[in-house]
Amino acid sequence: MADDPLVIFTPSGKRGRVPAGTPVLEAARRLGVDLDSVCGGRGICSKCQVVPGQGAFPKHGVTVGEGALSEFNEVEARYDRIRGLKPGRRLGCQARVLADMVIDVPPESQLHRQVIRKSAIERVMEMDPAVRPFYVEVTEPALDDPTGDFQRLAAALAGQWRIEGLQADLPVLARLQPILRKAGWKVTAVLRDDGRAPPLLIDLLPGLLEGPLYGLAIDLGSTTIAGHLVALDDGHVLASSGLMNPQIRFGEDLMSRVSYGMMNPGGAAEMTAAVRAGLGDLARALADEAGVAAGLIVEAVIVCNPVMHHLLLGIDPVELGQAPFAPASSDALTVRAADLGLEIAGSARAYLLPIIAGHVGADAAAVVLSEQPQQSDKPVLIVDVGTNAEIILGDRSRVLACSSPTGPAFEGAQISSGQRAAPGAIERLRIDPETKEPRFRIIGVDAWSDEPGFDAAAAAVGISGICGSGIIEAVAEMRIAGLVDAGGLIGSAEQTGTARCIPQGRTHSYVIHDGRDTGGPLIAVTQGDIRAIQLAKSALYAGARLLMDEFGIDRVDRVVLAGAFGAHISPLHALVLGMIPDCAPDHVTSAGNAAGTGARIALCSRAARGEIEAEVRRITRVETAIAPRFQEHFVAANAIPHAIDPFPSLAAVVTLPGIRFNAGAEGDRPRRRRR
């Protein structure tokens, strides 16, 4: 045995001398190397597997000889026999360092393993969840040691894991004694340590926990509640599910729910109960889908807009409905998950991201966390399209945020043939500029409508309507094909040269598909549909433009379309429609459900929580509801793509016909939507 051999850990490169005979796990701890262990070095959890190096390591100036580690011992042999140990691997708690050594820690043995997130900006995230398992063996009570079981558990955690100041809620205290006894005093303590409050005993599991713990990342929207069940060891998603927000029966948009609470005594409480029941259903559905016991789900992160935030917490949102739109509480909050209807592990907590302002919620904060505008060299505009759109503009210098009430038109509501994105819905559409004939794709069928096999496949599914992305493409294509003018007016058959433009009262509709002879619907884009889309896109554009004014720019470098729906929007069509400011189409990207991603990041990383809480304090909030320029921008954005603002990047790719159909007596003015 060499005196104090040198140990070098890879990939960290951390190195140092330890007394000969030191177990690798202990050496890793002393040198600050990230090597996982749940059992605390008892040779039963196998989390501390390492790969010893052999031979010469000129880079490290070390040559590892035979016998530099202790021999494969009985504990390792037994583990290998029962569970199997990959060739070349050792248990870090059993293998002892006898001479100079290079030891590799494979990713799955790293507690804080790095996970690469692909998004607008690729970034590496470190797994660092607030809740982790700790195996302990608790001293049994004795007549001469009359302290409580909880105090002896706390002492075991202090002695075996150096965790001090353990706390517990009553429901967990109440279950402590039978669990400890049934488990023979060997338990896995599920502890929450968010780096702020003292360590909290979330639950106690008998014996050694073999698999990971789980968490929920929930994006609570006005219309839908989407959730992910995430493994807290490596952050992978085991199940994703969504359901309609049961509050919809109280009002489609946020302001109608605020009104419901104001008009009906007990109405806010009724909505609170409804959304909590919905969260409970979602959690059960996710646990069932993944086949995970609810008791192993130990933390939840929830992002939502301010009205949903208040209703979920049992706070009447009435103040969010009137200037100055003061939230009851805007900082990040940690509450008991059970209090929010989540029947998960014992005393599990739910973490709610901070609210940015009375109209800009924790969902927007989650988008910032996911998309990191504050890391962008050039101004990036992030638009989370929903019933209420969150709009964020920023670069390294500053970040601005607002929300804008787009209404549900982009989600297919308020559209005559509109429907939710489901099989049979037209999701993509092209119109031949010459023939004015449409071709389209429906959800559930791969082929386009003019391709072989479509009819047979579509007959099985049915062609039932147009979803959000379909209506955006339809209106944009109609504009490109000269069926709709810049004012948003649909031309007559005579003006457009196609019989698909049929009269409807004093206006016209464009027929996409007539399924009436086979018992299906007539699917058309009506003048009313165009007006609804114009209102929605104007609100979105005006919000973005207001932020650009505040930022002092009239062009953005990139646009990120976020939201579950954003992923399905064609960048080119969004530009033709004028939903977003002009930008090179290949600089318009989709981030998927960025709010949900942000929730997942906050679930996996305590550091990310601190980061977004600090960032939210720096964000400049812009209030669209009272900005006079918002109205100006809104009116100007009514045209397709825009009455005033130039769209040079778009013009380089698409030429829009300079047609103008006579508006005649119509001349309806866009109205500001009620929030």
Added chain:
Amino acid sequence: MADDPLVIFTPSGKRGRVPAGTPVLEAARRLGVDLDSVCGGRGICSKCQVVPGQGAFPKHGVTVGEGALSEFNEVEARYDRIRGLKPGRRLGCQARVLADMVIDVPPESQLHRQVIRKSAIERVMEMDPAVRPFYVEVTEPALDDPTGDFQRLAAALAGQWRIEGLQADLPVLARLQPILRKAGWKVTAVLRDDGRAPPLLIDLLPGLLEGPLYGLAIDLGSTTIAGHLVALDDGHVLASSGLMNPQIRFGEDLMSRVSYGMMNPGGAAEMTAAVRAGLGDLARALADEAGVAAGLIVEAVIVCNPVMHHLLLGIDPVELGQAPFAPASSDALTVRAADLGLEIAGSARAYLLPIIAGHVGADAAAVVLSEQPQQSDKPVLIVDVGTNAEIILGDRSRVLACSSPTGPAFEGAQISSGQRAAPGAIERLRIDPETKEPRFRIIGVDAWSDEPGFDAAAAAVGISGICGSGIIEAVAEMRIAGLVDAGGLIGSAEQTGTARCIPQGRTHSYVIHDGRDTGGPLIAVTQGDIRAIQLAKSALYAGARLLMDEFGIDRVDRVVLAGAFGAHISPLHALVLGMIPDCAPDHVTSAGNAAGTGARIALCSRAARGEIEAEVRRITRVETAIAPRFQEHFVAANAIPHAIDPFPSLAAVVTLPGIRFNAGAEGDRPRRRRR
């Protein structure tokens, strides 16, 4: 104006120089002088009243001239007009120091005013409750300040009171917005700061709170629940009330309740619900009696034995019923008062004192806090007599504690003519050693039974039975008068020479009062009564003796009888009975409900909580249930006063007749009572 005049505060003697013009309140803060203020110096709460000195103060080396304080100002004049200010007093926040000054802070202006407690040891306690009111004016929300109301309240408390890190529970957050608006943003924040957790917003009251806040001190016993409503400014008791523990229907003593929980699924939960309902009733009764709004009761302190502790917290006490008697949790606990059935202010907390051991509860800890054996120069024995007796023995060197299952005989239960202490109950009794005739006093009548006026007064009340103190005196007097021998046997009429000793089966009874001719009961002490008292007193004595063995002494210097019942026990008769070890009768004193007093002390003083938590860790627990010597002591203590131990101090005062009635076939042996 003098430059930096010298200010001397009395009675603290603190002194220092402040810039001329400094308000007295500010000067007090700078010099660390305890001067109360709820409004933070706005001249509206009047808590900071001071008495300026005038003339020469040779002791302080200062002469106070005219104009050393600023003139009585408009704020003070208005306050004096509306509320009245005592002559010579000034408001500390308004009066400014202009020249050298001596300022007296009267007791009622001291936040941490001292309260003298009279007890076995007189001691001074400083008012230092965990919950205090803070008046603040909160910045209104504005469109350009979109932070939450809670964050602005926290900022106001930080700015105006230097209170950082405010936290709040959901129910209080939910009520924040309407309260702030109705109160015009001027509120009294009721804050809990126990010196451990971050400051917690217990509740928010509109405007300035005029009166004090209140707390509850609750002694939750197996048989009765006693509570005090205490003002948190000066610690005075506004109301005291008690009720039967509703758990009695599940079993009279603790072990029968533990059994009930073991035998009946859901039984523990049923008992938890019952005791929480009882606490709720008690709190309402106390608030009603004192005319105090429940919302002003902002903290509760609860002391109880371990079984009641667990049942109250919703923990199945099954482990407390079997060796090694491990509690689920033994440390002091702070929980939401609402979780324990206490419907008091918003997020009020309940503090439970630590448990000493599985059989020695927080009530014993409260007795230690009240009686301070650890401050005693000579060994003092403290006996809290109840269904389960807590026994504490200690001096400056160490403190020992145990509990002993005396059963309910001392409370009049299991006694043939026994009853609770209520009007009509015989509470004191003397027997003439010559005539063997008794004379007695009943509750509700001042005269003794042989004094004029007794018959008429007693006829109105009725002579209904014997209460606990009465039976102790009766048995002791019977022993002194030679009606009962040392073995506890009642003699026949022939053996004792009095016809009052009547046969009853194979044994005898002593008739105290025969009311049968007026429709009342025959009140007698039966042989069974004597046996019940012997069992109870043997358990008590054996527990005390076990502690003395452990302590290494065979005499104690003082005995303190605690418990509501302890106050009514005659020291001499307790010694004759051999309930307590021999001691000079004038060294046996009563401490009243010491557990309840301990709860009050913990309610009024954060320091006291820390003190008793530390002391409990030092206490040596003695487990009577498994100590072999307990059985020996128990058997030897069956004799009256004792079979072996000498009672020299008693013998100096009373000579007990050396009689011995033939036990014949009786010879029943004392049995160990089931816990």
